[in-house]
Amino acid sequence: MTDLSNRPILPIAQRPRLLEMTGVSKVFNSTVMALDGMNLTVNEGDFLSLLGPSGCGKSTALRLIAGLMRPTSGRIGWIGAHDRGDIGVVFQEPTLMPWATVARNVWLPFRLRGESFASVRDRVGTALELVGLENFRDAYPRELSGGMKMRVSIARAFVTNPRLILMDEPFAALDEITRQKLNDDLLALKAKIGCTVIFVTHSVFESVFLSDRIVVMAARPGRVVQELTVGAPYPRDMEFRTSPDYAAQTHVVSDALRRAMGDHSNDHL
Amino acid sequence: MTTSDLDPAVPRSADPAVDADEARRARNRRIEAVARWALPLVVVILTVWGWHLFSNSTQTRGLIFPEPARVWGRFLADYPMLFGSLMVTLKITFLALGIAIIGGVLLAILFTQSRFAELVFFPYAVVLQVTPIVSIAPLIFIYVQDPLARVLICAWIVAFFPILSNTTLGLKSTDSNLRDLYAIYGATWWQTLLFLQLPSALPYFLGGLRIAGGLALIGAIVAEYVAGISGSGSGLAFRILEASYRLNYPRMFAALIMIAVVGVIIFAATSFLSWVFLRKWHESAIRRET
Ligand SMILES: Nc1ncnc2c1ncn2[C@@H]1O[C@H](COP(=O)(O)OP(=O)(O)OP(=O)(O)O)[C@@H](O)[C@H]1O
Ligand SMILES: [Mg+2]
Numbered sequence: 156m157t158d159l160s161n162r163p164i165l166p167i168a169q170r171p172r173l174l175e176m177t178g179v180s181k182v183f184n185s186t187v188m189a190l191d192g193m194n195l196t197v198n199e200g201d202f203l204s205l206l207g208p209s210g211c212g213k214s215t216a217l218r219l220i221a222g223l224m225r226p227t228s229g230r231i232g233w234i235g236a237h238d239r240g241d242i243g244v245v246f247q248e249p250t251l252m253p254w255a256t257v258a259r260n261v262w263l264p265f266r267l268r269g270e271s272f273a274s275v276r277d278r279v280g281t282a283l284e285l286v287g288l289e290n291f292r293d294a295y296p297r298e299l300s301g302g303m304k305m306r307v308s309i310a311r312a313f314v315t316n317p318r319l320i321l322m323d324e325p326f327a328a329l330d331e332i333t334r335q336k337l338n339d340d341l342l343a344l345k346a347k348i349g350c351t352v353i354f355v356t357h358s359v360f361e362s363v364f365l366s367d368r369i370v371v372m373a374a375r376p377g378r379v380v381q382e383l384t385v386g387a388p389y390p391r392d393m394e395f396r397t398s399p400d401y402a403a404q405t406h407v408v409s410d411a412l413r414r415a416m417g418d419h420s421n422d423h424l
Numbered sequence: 425m426t427t428s429d430l431d432p433a434v435p436r437s438a439d440p441a442v443d444a445d446e447a448r449r450a451r452n453r454r455i456e457a458v459a460r461w462a463l464p465l466v467v468v469i470l471t472v473w474g475w476h477l478f479s480n481s482t483q484t485r486g487l488i489f490p491e492p493a494r495v496w497g498r499f500l501a502d503y504p505m506l507f508g509s510l511m512v513t514l515k516i517t518f519l520a521l522g523i524a525i526i527g528g529v530l531l532a533i534l535f536t537q538s539r540f541a542e543l544v545f546f547p548y549a550v551v552l553q554v555t556p557i558v559s560i561a562p563l564i565f566i567y568v569q570d571p572l573a574r575v576l577i578c579a580w581i582v583a584f585f586p587i588l589s590n591t592t593l594g595l596k597s598t599d600s601n602l603r604d605l606y607a608i609y610g611a612t613w614w615q616t617l618l619f620l621q622l623p624s625a626l627p628y629f630l631g632g633l634r635i636a637g638g639l640a641l642i643g644a645i646v647a648e649y650v651a652g653i654s655g656s657g658s659g660l661a662f663r664i665l666e667a668s669y670r671l672n673y674p675r676m677f678a679a680l681i682m683i684a685v686v687g688v689i690i691f692a693a694t695s696f697l698s699w700v701f702l703r704k705w706h707e708s709a710i711r712r713e714t
Contacts (some may be wrong), residue, residue: 239610250601253705254623266619267609295705318478 162200162349167367167384172234173319173351174220179229179379181215191376192229197351199318202342204354204362204369207409212377213355216239217321220353232377240268243312243350245322249304251296251311251315258283258292261311275314282314283307285344302333306340312346322344323355338364339392346389346403359412364396371408375413380415381409470574489703490674495681498674506663506675510682513659516572516644517637517690520579524636525579528587529629535588536595545688557643561650575651575659579643583636590632594625627706637690644681660686 156300164170169272174197181190189214197203205213219226221242233241243264251260258279259270267274272279286306303327312320326334342365345352356362362369363385371381385404387395395401442450472492479491486494499506530550535542552560561578568574598621606616648661660679667675702709 209458218604221604223604223607239608242608244605244608246601248601250599250605252602252620252623254626263605263619264609267606267611267615297705297707297710 162350164200164346164389165197167201169198173199173201174231174233176216176220176231177229179216179219179226179231181212181219182227183222188376189397190219191378191385192228193368193377193379195379197319197353199351200349201368202345202354202366204356204366205372206251206356206362206369206412207372207377208374208412209357210377211374212416213372213373214323215377216372217323217353220319221321237318240264240315241318243315243317243320244310245305245308245320245325247324247327249296249301249308251304251307253296256293256295257288257299257307260296260307261314263311264315278314282310285313285347286310286340302329302337305329305337309337309341309344313348313350316348316350318350320350320352324357325354326361328358334361335396341365342389342391347363359405359408363401363408364391369408369411371415372409373417381411383411415419457574467648487631488673490677494674495677498672499678500680502590502675502678506660506679506682508687509658509660509663509679513641513644513648513661513683514686516579516647516659517640517686520576520583520643521640523576523580523638524583524587524640525633528584528632528636529591531588532591532595532625536621536710537613549585549588552581557582557646558650561647565651571651575644575647578647578650579640582643582646583640586635586639587629588632590628590635591625594628595621597628598624627698627708630694630701634691634694634698637694641683641687641690675700 176193176195179190179193179195180188183189193212193216195216205216207213218224219231221244252263255263258276259396261279261282262272262275265278266272280289280292283292286309288303288310291299291303299307308325312322313368326337329337338361341352352365354362354365367385367389369383369385370379371383372378373380387398387400387404476491476493479486479489490498531545535546557578560581564577565574568577602620603616606620611619644659645661648659649665651662652665660683663679664676667673667679699709
């Protein structure tokens, strides 16, 4: 595999820190407290999910980490040096340029660094192979299904071999079957490349299946209420999805989420 | 990662089994392919025939409403002169359109970069647009002496606004997630403009161009009318005016039809341009199977 390094994933306790948020608050329009004093340490190699109800500031946290806006107070710092090639992003929508072919869309991060298409053709090809779209490099986005568009978006995020991938509910708009498939593929991709992923989701099941760390957030004001770890080893597959361990973990996370939403009755969600 | 179970990665070979629906579609396509050319042609022939009958319906009507054959004869006889005039009109139209494109796009870029510039200049653009060109033209003819420049200015004024307003709208319609993505990857202002905003604006710009092409022609014609017979122009509008003073009705018709044909050609050309640029990716240019 060209140019996609294979960073080893250490056990959580031994992972070096990648970035740190300390007391981060974000206020919109001087009234909306989107985040209130959020603390979060992200380690190299984490698959970290931000889980919480709508409006709890998950997207805001992600945008702050991406450097798209500055916190009202508090600080966000990378441990050690980093550059713009260190971050890849996947949004809820595939966010492809409709006028460019699949390959040219994946080329974008390189293009913005001034690298010609010819010089990175192989890397683009490898990324497309990794998401199973090598036969669609010359297709236009409108010719692809929703799931395939999302794969292109993922290939674009991974193509520069970034240390950190930010994903904001990337599979929320997809059907269950496609979503499970993409979950599997995402885990395989992450294991292969050994990057860190911060993954925003509404889904308890998705977060348990994917992550080794889950950060549960609550709204009004947006804040972190609980951090959990999912101990099950990778690779995780269909077997894990149907295991009692998985059921137990989703139960724990559901409870945490319910408490975060201020609902203490224990009989429905 | 295997995908064979998810994505139809291997295109299937042509299926020999054609269902009734498919056959109906194919038949409709064939009918449309013929009707597309045949129908307009039939309409034109019927129109010319009706015109011919009307001109000959009374003894004297043909004098002021010349029959097609006489117009055609006049056209052939006056062809060198009319062709020269056509070139003049075309030159003005395309020069004006060219300047409108450059000016409109540059100003649109300025507007999207600076809210301040937009607040300052947009009112002028609107005023120029909403004031009828026939009422501005006499003033322009007083202040501008150069015969080409004065006509050009008139044509430019009418052609400019659709380009400006459409392109501005297009530049502002870029997907905000894509803009975020560009920001995250550290795109420069120039890269964002070139790779993101201009392509996003392209369909809007081409829509504006289609309108502006027709308007540039109208502007050129109107300006020549305002200049009148005393003007030093020699475009098609000038020929119409001149012929009307000389009661040369066949030539008036010939020049008029030439103007109409030019208008149609400009519209077809700009539509074709849209199709060329958008056919691969933009909904407006994609033909659906029904
Ligand atoms: N640009 C903005 N201007 C004003 N308010 C904003 C802005 N962005 C977010 N907010 C507010 O901040 C709060 C948190 O928003 P955010 O988008 O981070 O939530 P979220 O957890 O991602 O929600 P969802 O799950 O629905 O995507 C919301 O109340 C939202 O209205
Ligand atoms: Mg969100």
